[in-house]
Amino acid sequence: MEAHFKFIEHGSAHWEKAVELREKILRIPLGARFTKEELAEEKDHFQLVGFINDELIATAVLVPEQRVLKMQRVVVKAAIRNLNIGSKMMAFCEVFARDKNYHSIYCHARDTAVDFYLKNSYKGEGDYFDEDGIPHLKMSKTL
Numbered sequence: 171m172e173a174h175f176k177f178i179e180h181g182s183a184h185w186e187k188a189v190e191l192r193e194k195i196l197r198i199p200l201g202a203r204f205t206k207e208e209l210a211e212e213k214d215h216f217q218l219v220g221f222i223n224d225e226l227i228a229t230a231v232l233v234p235e236q237r238v239l240k241m242q243r244v245v246v247k248a249a250i251r252n253l254n255i256g257s258k259m260m261a262f263c264e265v266f267a268r269d270k271n272y273h274s275i276y277c278h279a280r281d282t283a284v285d286f287y288l289k290n291s292y293k294g295e296g297d298y299f300d301e302d303g304i305p306h307l308k309m310s311k312t313l
C-alpha cells in the first residue's frame with residue numbers, strides 16, 4: 171500500500187476531490203465549509219495530493235509567501251492514519267520547496283497535530299492562539 175504524491179491543477183477534477191476530503195475532515199466537524207472566496211484564492215497556491223492506487227487519500231496546500239511556504243489544509247483520510255503517509259507528504263513538500271529555493275515552511279498547527287509536526291522536525295514558535303475556535307501553534311522548519 172504505497173502512497174504517491176503529485177501536484178494538481180486548481181479547478182481540476184482531482185482538486186475538487188481534494189477539497190471534498192479536506193472539507194469533510196477540517197470544516198464540516200466545525201459546522202463550516204470552504205467559502206467561494208477561499209477556494210478562488212487557491213488558484214495562486216500549490217495543490218498537492220496523495221494517492222494509493224487510484225484513490226485520493228491525502229492533500230495539502232502550499233501558499234508561496236516571498237521565500238517561505240505556508241503549508242495548510244493538511245489531511246490524511248481517517249481510516250489510514252498513523253501509517254506514515256502524512257510524514258511522507260511532508261517530505262515530498264520539503265523536496266519541492268528546496269528545489270524551488272524556498273528557505274523554510276511554516277504552518278498554523280492545530281493543537282491535536284502539534285506532535286505530528288514535532289515528529290517531522292517542525293519547531294513551535296510563540297504561544298498558542300485561536301483560529302476557528304481551535305488552539306493553534308505556529309510551527310516552522312528551516313530547509
Ligand SMILES: CC(C)(COP(=O)(O)OP(=O)(O)OC[C@H]1O[C@@H](n2cnc3c(N)ncnc32)[C@H](O)[C@@H]1OP(=O)(O)O)[C@@H](O)C(=O)NCCC(=O)NCCS
Nearest residue numbers: 244245246251252253254255256257279280282283285286
Ligand atoms: C495530522 C495528519 C495529517 C497526520 O497524518 P498521518 O498519516 O496520520 O501521519 P503519520 O502517520 O506520518 O504520523 C503520525 C504521527 O503523528 C502523531 N500524531 C500527533 N498528533 C496526531 C494527530 N492529530 N493525528 C495523527 N497522528 C498524530 C502520531 O502519534 C504518530 O506518531 P508515531 O508514528 O510516532 O506514532 C492526520 O492525522 C490528519 O489528517 N489529521 C486530521 C486533520 C488535521 O488535524 N490536519 C492538520 C491540521 S494543522
